[in-house]
Amino acid sequence: MCLAENGPVRYSVLGPTRAHTSEGSVAVGGPRVRALLTVLALRAGRGVPVGVLVEEVWAAEPPADAVAALQALVGRLRRALGHERVVSVDGGYRLDATPDDVDAHRFVRLAADGVRELDAGRPSPAAELLDEALALWKGPALADLPDRAAEGARWEARRVDARRARLTAALALGEAAAVLPELAALCAEHPLDEPLQALRIRALRDTGRPSEALAAYESVRRDLAERLGADPSPELRALHAELLDTPVRAAAPAPAHRPPLGNLRARLTSFVGREDDIAALQGDLRTGRLVTLLGPGGAGKTRLSQEAAERVSAEWRDGVWLVELAPVTDPEAVTEAVLAGVGARETVLFGAGAEELRLGEEPAGRLVEHCADRSMLVLLDNCEHVVGAAAELVEVLLARCPGVSVLATSREPLGVPGEVLRPLGPLPWETAVRLFGERGAAVRPGFDVAEDAEAAA
Structure with a gap:
């Protein structure tokens, strides 16, 4: 089916490759045609040389007459999109579109805007922008490329960065409890991602679960040591120190009638000074x-x-x-x-x-x-x-x-x-003399340091 020739078209590559108009979205052609559209959409508005197109559409198995096979694919893509949307240029082809017509490029722009808002201390607009960016993902990036491993991994890394930023915004907005399940799942997928692990530890702390936060830190420390032979980052170590410095007290004072717990013994002498x-x-x-x-x-x-x-x-x-x-x-x-x-x-x-x-x-x-x-x-x-x-x-x-x-x-x-x-320094002179006098009087009634101040000194 050929798309309407005059209406705007947008393209998706964060998931199955599709084209969208105001009337809806359609898949485009077979696997090779979708691969061709993916390559062109990633370079929207720019000419792509024939050699690059052949390499990325067929990967390690190009046809005997690759140029002719590519021309046939371009013809099929033009029939689907409209001839004017796939333009011949010197030595290659160009998709007549702007970067913002492609979901991958919109994702990059929105995520960058969200991170800027977050860095500026505005978590609420940051969350909105990052939500809009992440909603563009409909599946694995560049799913229709035959050899997507390296490039797909780069896009997935960008997605994790955006999710990390969104979770950071959530903690700043007091939403730690709501995002803990997502954080736990994401940390399980990326056990050596220290900034992500730090977010989970903070979320556990912020939801009143300090023992779990400390256990999570210890698990990360052990993983880093065993897998990388490395210590936690300064950020993680500082977070650990914060957890250690946070006392956990009883929720309410003990009832007045309850005897004190512990094993401190009653002192038999007075406490002087200090x-x-x-x-x-x-x-x-x-x-x-x-x-x-x-x-x-x-x-x-x-x-x-x-x-x-x-x-x-x-x-x-x-x-x-x-x-x-x-x-x-x-x-x-x-x-x-x-x-x-x-x-x-x-x-x-x-x-x-x-x-x-x-x-x-x-x-x-x-x-x-x-x-x-x-x-x-x-x-x-x-x-x-x-x-x-x-x-x-x-x-x-x-x-x-x-x-x-x-x-x-x-x-x-x-x-x-x-x-x-x-x-702890020494006792002040007057306090020391007073203490000596009290202890002396306890063993010899009537003892008075004033009787021999020099000896007492």
């Missing part, structure tokens, strides 16, 4: 998931950390758990010490409200299982002599247990991403 340090630590714990209190031996890190933890304990639904690492001499025993400290070592309980921790599972796995759904603060005291093992375990906990935060005391940093360091 109010500024306490306030600083409280602020650190509210904004970061790993805070390390640094200082030399005897500086008071243990007591200060417990005071600070106790004052913010209500912010963790499942309490504060102290793990004393000073007695641990073997780095391989750190995980078992933490299991014991949080009340999970070799526990096998069955029944309503009870947990089951499988015997025989490696200690880190048991610890993660215990902590994964809890909101708790773990206080690791005296990490310096097992700092490597402690750091490794903390990184696992933060990555796989989104409700866990860690307050560590150490003479050196743990070196874990997202770590907040709080150095």
Whole structure:
């Protein structure tokens, strides 16, 4: 059927090759004719040499008299479209059309406009433009070319870029929940596309699923290491650090009548001074998931950390758990010490409200299982002599247990991403003298530092 000779015609190559008029769309000729139209449409308005047409229409199997065979195809295409729409030019042929008459070129223009809007901080118009661009796709690009692999792959890559931009706009518009299924499917198709994977991780975070976001990051990190021998990009690592720095707190404060959870012991002596340090630590714990209190031996890190933890304990639904690492001499025993400290070592309980921790599972796995759904603060005291093992375990906990935060005391940093360091200096002179006086009076009633200020100093 010949198309109306005077009306405008548009062409589709993002899917089966077709021609469209105001009266509808029709397929054009047989496979070779459609291949010829595809090649001409991709270069709409430009002359295409005979040699290029033969190569792309017949690929590796050109006919004996390729020029004559091409002329026959052109004749059939002219009968379908109208003679004036396939123009003879010096050394070849030209489709009398503009780039915007071809869906592939319109797609490129609309997608570029959408990305510009997105870059300018206007996600709503960006989404409209990108939706219009993606709606042009009706199937695999250049489906009627006999050898479409390389060129088709380039167009498919452009399509993924547009979908990625559209999903970025969706997250900016607060539509994370709506697009998560599409993101999951697309990430499964392109497991090494880091910007795409970052979008999925952000969508999981934005829909209140931080544990899944951390698990998704770990899966991407592992894939990159195993398949490419590479580390995640700076963008992904920064996103991971954001996730680690986002504390997960209880949805509501615990009822007033409920006894506090955890294993912090009541202190038997008063706490003197350090109010500024306490306030600083409280602020650190509210904004970061790993805070390390640094200082030399005897500086008071243990007591200060417990005071600070106790004052913010209500912010963790499942309490504060102290793990004393000073007695641990073997780095391989750190995980078992933490299991014991949080009340999970070799526990096998069955029944309503009870947990089951499988015997025989490696200690880190048991610890993660215990902590994964809890909101708790773990206080690791005296990490310096097992700092490597402690750091490794903390990184696992933060990555796989989104409700866990860690307050560590150490003479050196743990070196874990997202770590907040709080150095501890000596007590002010007046506070130190007051503390010495209180402790002296506790063991010798009537003791007064003023009686021998020089000796007290």
